Amino acid sequence: MTDKKDIYANLTQLGGETKLPNSPEEAVLEKVPNPQVGVHYCVRFTAPEFTSLCPMTGQPDFAHLVIDYVPSDWLVESKSLKLFLGAFRNHGAFHEDCTVSIGRRLVELLDPLWLRIGGYWYPRGGIPIDVFWQTGDAPKSVWIPSQDVPTYRGRG
Template identity: 70%
Template sequence: MESTPPSNTPQFLGRDTPLPASPEAAVLDYVPNPRPGLTYLVRFAAPEFTSLCPVTSQPDFAHLVIDYVPRDTIVESKSLKLFLGSFRNHNGFHEDVTVGIGVRLNAEMRPKWLRIGGYWYPRGGIPIDVFWQSGKPPEDLWLPDQGVQAYRGRG
């Protein structure tokens, strides 16, 4: 897992950047939190996330929602997009993929709090939803619902 020390100049913005070959090869950029000392929520929604089934190599689709409360850094959105896109050719069970994304972001960014919801579309007739969080959310945090309905043809 590579990460870039926070800087004011992200390495991917404004550049033609190919998709990383794998999640392990993906580099996430972090920049200084523009509002240090404040408690606020950042949400990324990736409604078209894809990875591959580790048994059949067939595509799996999910709607990911990543919420976090920054501490010293925020993740640069283009690098996050490239990281998430690198899963298109990655074989992994829903649980491993969802939790692995949350754990990596938490370990590298060290936010005050982070949670991820992976709302996976059915394979074999069963939708699987996977949730992980780094601990209890800050008491003074406004925490909206992730907004993804239980499966009834999500969308």
């Protein structure tokens, strides 16, 4: 069996002070070996206070992100994910681009069996924009809970 310290040896951000990257492109996403390879299970990350900037006005946009994935050989290291998501605070892009870009970057890093991301965005110009992306059908043998984030209702 591999020594646990060995599987974490290449991490550069965990366990110390790390500054928030200036952009998603600068952010370093890190991965660790999945200690449960061959077991199909769902991992969920929820970022209820995600922020990016409107590319036209520079005003902040806010979203509740839910990322679900079924790992294969790799897990995303959570601190690196937090820093990656935080890097969007200074990034100007539309809701659709932010949501899909996050999902695609994770797929590129992890090559998971399956991944989906739900971006539940608060209204811009009076219209909430929710964005959903996934890699394909979820594995039938894995319990994938509903995201259960209600659509924005305002005062309604």
